[in-house]
Amino acid sequence: MKNVDDLIDSAADLAARGLSRGEIADELNVSRETASWLVERAGTTATSTDDEPEGGPQDVHVDWSNIGEAGARLSAVGVALADALRDHSHDVDLIVGVEKAGVPLATAVSNELKTDLATYTPAKHQWEEGDMEDLGGSFSRNFAQVEGRDCFVVDDTVTSGTTMHEAVDAVRDSGGEPVACGVLVDKQGLGDVDDVPVESLLQVIRVGADD
Secondary structure (H helix, E strand, O other): OOOHHHHHHHHHHHHHOOOOHHHHHHHHOOOHHHHHHHHHHHOOOOOOOOOOOOOOOOOOOOOOHHHHOOHHHHHHHHHHHHHHHHOOOOOOOEEEEEOOOHHHHHHHHHHHHOOEEEEEEOHHHHOOOOOHHHOOOEEOOOOOOOOOOEEEEEEEEEOOOHHHHHHHHHHHHOOOEEEEEEEEEEOOOOOEEOOEEEEEEEEOOOOOOOO
């Protein structure tokens, strides 16, 4: 994707396929608020310009499809993230991947560290508009369970930090112990999530003050 118009077109296409706003946010690696803005823009005839009106989203889109579309590249990134996580523990035997895009990365990390794999579907995948507190996430029964186990939590991108906080809480609520979190890109500069350290391969830092 090259510009905001491409993002708007992609959001419109995903909405037409029946994806929730939360799923669209996940697919485009943007916040839920940005996903809503993109879908709303798709319903108008307006196109983006260099002087967008005030009130639009303050976000950064990260397109890592060049990595995700090639198994060898994804494996190489998994090796790098596994190496960063290994600094926190050599005894972790479970990787928790956050659905959807975090799971392939978590699988690559799990393969490198020779651990079991669990997957977590966050509440945002059900989100359209309204209060997120009315929704809940879940662990898949098709993968390993977290009860009584130390684990690393892996996702592709931290946008607001909400999903990572939710995943850490879910691991603890299910009887597991999150030792560290790993992400490809951190857009918030998080040092930790609920006292769980966060390792990122890339950090995106916005420079400049809002008008």
